[in-house]
Amino acid sequence: MAELRSPDSDTGPLIVLSGITLAFGPKLILQDLSFTIHRGSIFAIMGGSGCGKSTVLQSMIGLLRPGSGLIRVAGEDYWACGEERRAVIDRRFGVLFQGAALWSALTVGENVALPLQMFTKLSEAAIYRLVKFKLSLVGLDEAINLRPSELSGGMRKRAGLARALALDPDVLFFDEPSAGLDPITSRRLDDLILNLRDGLGATIVIVSHELPSLFAIADDGVFLDAETKTAIAHGSPSELRDTCRDRQVEAFMHRERVPEEAAVTL
Amino acid sequence: MAGYKGRLLDLFSALSANALPLLNLEWITPVLGSLPLIDCMVANEVRGQACQGRSRRSALSNGRIQGAWVISEGAQNTTARVDTVDDATTLKTHSNMAEAPLWELRPGGKHAALSVSGEWVALSGRIPEFSPDGLNKMVECETLAFTMTDVGRWDSGLIEFLWGAKQAAERNNITVNDTALPMAARKLLGLLGSGPPVTKAAKHQRRFILTFIGDRVMAILSDLGTLSVVFSATVKAGALAPFGRARVRTVDVLANLRDAGPSALLIVSVVNFLIGAILAFVGAAQLRKFAAGTYVANLVGLALVREMAPVMTAIVMAGRTGGAYAARIATMQGGEEIDALKVIGIPVVDYIILPANLSLVIMMPFLYLYGCLVGITGGLVVATTMLGITVSSYVHQTLTAVPLSQFEFGFVKSIAFAFLIGMTSCHIGLKAGRSSADVGISATQAVVVGIVGVIAMDAVFAVLANSIGI
Numbered sequence: 001m002a003e004l005r006s007p008d009s010d011t012g013p014l015i016v017l018s019g020i021t022l023a024f025g026p027k028l029i030l031q032d033l034s035f036t037i038h039r040g041s042i043f044a045i046m047g048g049s050g051c052g053k054s055t056v057l058q059s060m061i062g063l064l065r066p067g068s069g070l071i072r073v074a075g076e077d078y079w080a081c082g083e084e085r086r087a088v089i090d091r092r093f094g095v096l097f098q099g100a101a102l103w104s105a106l107t108v109g110e111n112v113a114l115p116l117q118m119f120t121k122l123s124e125a126a127i128y129r130l131v132k133f134k135l136s137l138v139g140l141d142e143a144i145n146l147r148p149s150e151l152s153g154g155m156r157k158r159a160g161l162a163r164a165l166a167l168d169p170d171v172l173f174f175d176e177p178s179a180g181l182d183p184i185t186s187r188r189l190d191d192l193i194l195n196l197r198d199g200l201g202a203t204i205v206i207v208s209h210e211l212p213s214l215f216a217i218a219d220d221g222v223f224l225d226a227e228t229k230t231a232i233a234h235g236s237p238s239e240l241r242d243t244c245r246d247r248q249v250e251a252f253m254h255r256e257r258v259p260e261e262a263a264v265t266l
Numbered sequence: 267m268a269g270y271k272g273r274l275l276d277l278f279s280a281l282s283a284n285a286l287p288l289l290n291l292e293w294i295t296p297v298l299g300s301l302p303l304i305d306c307m308v309a310n311e312v313r314g315q316a317c318q319g320r321s322r323r324s325a326l327s328n329g330r331i332q333g334a335w336v337i338s339e340g341a342q343n344t345t346a347r348v349d350t351v352d353d354a355t356t357l358k359t360h361s362n363m364a365e366a367p368l369w370e371l372r373p374g375g376k377h378a379a380l381s382v383s384g385e386w387v388a389l390s391g392r393i394p395e396f397s398p399d400g401l402n403k404m405v406e407c408e409t410l411a412f413t414m415t416d417v418g419r420w421d422s423g424l425i426e427f428l429w430g431a432k433q434a435a436e437r438n439n440i441t442v443n444d445t446a447l448p449m450a451a452r453k454l455l456g457l458l459g460s461g462p463p464v465t466k467a468a469k470h471q472r473r474f475i476l477t478f479i480g481d482r483v484m485a486i487l488s489d490l491g492t493l494s495v496v497f498s499a500t501v502k503a504g505a506l507a508p509f510g511r512a513r514v515r516t517v518d519v520l521a522n523l524r525d526a527g528p529s530a531l532l533i534v535s536v537v538n539f540l541i542g543a544i545l546a547f548v549g550a551a552q553l554r555k556f557a558a559g560t561y562v563a564n565l566v567g568l569a570l571v572r573e574m575a576p577v578m579t580a581i582v583m584a585g586r587t588g589g590a591y592a593a594r595i596a597t598m599q600g601g602e603e604i605d606a607l608k609v610i611g612i613p614v615v616d617y618i619i620l621p622a623n624l625s626l627v628i629m630m631p632f633l634y635l636y637g638c639l640v641g642i643t644g645g646l647v648v649a650t651t652m653l654g655i656t657v658s659s660y661v662h663q664t665l666t667a668v669p670l671s672q673f674e675f676g677f678v679k680s681i682a683f684a685f686l687i688g689m690t691s692c693h694i695g696l697k698a699g700r701s702s703a704d705v706g707i708s709a710t711q712a713v714v715v716g717i718v719g720v721i722a723m724d725a726v727f728a729v730l731a732n733s734i735g736i
Contacts, residue, residue, distance in 0.1 A: 104701030122391050129395060130388060133426040136458045149701050168388055168421050192457065199454035200421065 044221035094169030100160030388423030396430035522625035542644030566645030584716025592712030595695025630684035
C-alpha cells in the first residue's frame with residue numbers, strides 16, 4: 001500500500017504535474033500546466049469560473065486522462081502505472097465533491113460505512129464505531145440514520161467529508177467546499193479542514209474561488225487563466241494578493257473588474 | 267525457524283545494497299541479532315491480517331516487499347516496516363519498535379491516568395474499544411490524564427479510542443487532561459462532539475393494522491384525486507391546443523412522436539411477429555387433427571386484431587415508453603427542473619404531460635395496426651411452411667374472418683391504453699422523490715402499473731364487448 005502521508009519532517013513533493021494538457025473531445029481546456037503539491041500542505045487551485053479548476057482535479061483523481069504530460073504521485077506515474085495500481089493509490093485519496101455526491105439510496109452512516117465494508121476486513125461492530133467516530137469528527141453523529149435528502153447543504157458537505165475520511169486518506173481533495181454555504185458554516189468547514197490537516201497529517205488540495213476561505217487556509221497554490229488556458233501564477237493566495245502584479249490575478253484577488261469587463265455595462 | 271532469520275538478514279542486506287538504495291536498513295541487523303534463534307517467527311502483515319510463512323515467500327519470489335514484517339518473540343513484537351511499492355518506487359521508509367495497541371488505566375484516587383502504547387492504526391482491526399462503563403467504579407476520581415508511552419504509528423484509531431474514554435469520563439463527571447498528547451491528537455479530540463445539534467430521525471413506530479389499511483386507502487384516494495386533476499388538465503389543454511391556446515411546443519410533440527412511434531417499430535415488430543407465429547403454431551397443431559388447417563388464418567386474425575395486438579403493443583409501450591416518461595420526469599423532479607417550470611409559470615401539464623400523452627395517443631393506434639399486419643404475417647409464414655396453405659388462401663381467409671368492427675374495437679382499445687400508460691407514467695414521475703433511487707422506483711412503478719392497468723382495462727373491454735355484442 002502506498003504511503004502518501006508525510007512523515008513529520010517530510011515536506012517534499014507529493015503530486016507533481018508536468019506539462020499537462022486536458023481536453024474534452026476537441027475542446028481544449030488547459031495546456032502545458034505544471035505545478036507541484038508538497039506533502040502536508042493545503043494547496044489551492046484558483047481561478048475564475050470556467051478556467052478548468054475542477055478539470056485539473058478530475059485528472060488528479062483518475063476521472064480524466066490528460067491528453068499529454070505527466071502526473072506523478074509520490075514519484076509514481078499516476079496514469080501509466082496501470083488500472084490496478086491506480087486503484088490502490090486512489091484508495092489513499094479522499095474526495096469531497098462539489099455537491100457532496102452522497103449515495104441517495106443509503107443513509108449517512110451507510111455512506112461512510114460502504115468504503116470500509118468494501119476495502120477492509122473489519123467487523124461490523126468495528127465499522128460502526130469508526131462510522132460514528134468519523135461522523136462525530138464532522139459534527140454529524142446524530143445524523144447517522146438520516147438520508148442525504150433530509151440534510152441541509154452544509155450537513156451534506158460534512159457528511160461527504162466524513163465519507164472522504166472513511167479510509168483515513170493521505171490526500172484529501174475538495175471541490176468547491178464552500179460553494180453554497182453561508183459564511184458561518186463555511187468558516188466552520190475551513191476550521192475543520194485546518195484541524196484535519198494538522199491532526200491527520202494529510203495533504204489537502206482545494207479547488208475554490210471563495211477568497212475568504214482561500215486566504216484563511218491555503219498555504220500554497222496555483223492560479224489558472226481561462227484565456228491562456230494555463231497557470232499564470234504560483235504561490236499561496238495571500239502571496240498572490242500581496243505580490244503578484246498580473247492584471248488577471250490582481251483583479252481576482254481584489255475583486256476588481258479587468259479592463260475588458262469594465263467596458264461592459266449591465 | 268532459525269532459517270528465517272538468516273533469510274531475513276540476506277534479504278535486508280540485498281535490499282540495502284541493490285534494490286532499494288534509498289532505504290536505510292542498517293538498524294535491522296542489531297534488531298535481528300538480538301533475537302534468539304529459537305521461537306523466531308516471521309509474519310507478513312497485509313491489510314492488518316497477519317498471515318504467516320507463505321506470503322513472505324510469495325512476496326520474495328515476486329521480487330518485491332510490501333507491508334510490515336513482524337518478528338515475534340513470545341509476546342514481544344518488533345515491527346520493521348519497509349514500505350516499498352514494486353521494485354523501485356519508495357514512498358516512505360518508516361521504522362519503529364511498536365507493539366499491538368495497549369492501554370492501561372491507572373487509578374490514583376482523585377487523579378487517574380490512561381496510558382496508551384503500541385501501534386494504533388484504525389484499519390488494522392486491532393483497536394480496542396473503551397467500555398462506556400469503564401470509569402463507573404472510579405467514584406473519587408476527578409481528573410483523567412491521557413498519556414502516550416512508546417506509541418508507534420497512530421491515526422484516527424487512537425483518537426477514536428481516546429474519544430471513547432473521554433465520553434466515559436464526561437458521563438462520570440471526570441475532567442479529562444489531554445495536555446500530554448501531541449498537538450495533532452488534541453486538535454482531533456477537540457473536534458469531536460462539537461458541531462450544531464441535529465434533529466434525531468423519528469423512531470419507527472408500530473402501527474395497528476387498521477391504521478395501516480386506512481393510510482393505504484387514503485394514499486390511493488389521494489393518488490386517484492391528483493391523477494384525475496392531471497387528467498382533466500391534460501384533456502383541457504389538449505382541447506385548447508389546436509386553437510393555439512395551450513403552451514405546447516411543436517418541437518416537443520414531434521420529439522415525443524418520434525420516440526413513441528418510429529423508434530418503437532422494431533420491438534413492436536418482433537413481439538407481434540412472434541405472437542402471430544406462436545398462435546399459428548399452437549392452432550395448426552390442433553386444427554390439423556380435424557383437417558381444419560385452413561382455419562388457422564381465422565384463429566390468428568381474430569386473436570391478434572381483437573386481443574393480442576392491442577394488448578401486446580400496449581405492454582411493450584408501457585415498458586419502453588411509460589418507464590422512460592416516469593424516469594425522465596422523476597429526474598427533472600430531482601434536479602428541481604419541475605420547480606423551475608412552476609416558478610417561471612410554465613404549466614407542467616402543457617410542457618411535459620400533454621406532449622407525452624398526445625404523442626402516445628396518436629402513435630399507439632398506428633402501432634396497433636402495424637402490429638396486426640406484422641402478426642398476421644407471422645401467422646402466414648408458419649401456415650405456409652407448416653400446413654402448406656397458399657398465401658392467397660390465407661389472406662382471403664383472414665379478410666373473411668376478421669370484420670372491420672374488430673379492427674375498430676382494437677383501435678379504440680389502443681387509444682384507451684395509450685391514455686392509461688401516458689397518464690399513469692407521467693403522474694408517477696411527478697410524485698417521485700428527489701433522489702436517484704426515486705428515479706428507479708418511479709420507473710419500475712410506471713412499468714408495473716402500466717402493464718397491470720392495460721390487462722385490467724382489457725378485461726373491462728372484454729366485458730363491455732360481450733354486453734354490446736361485438
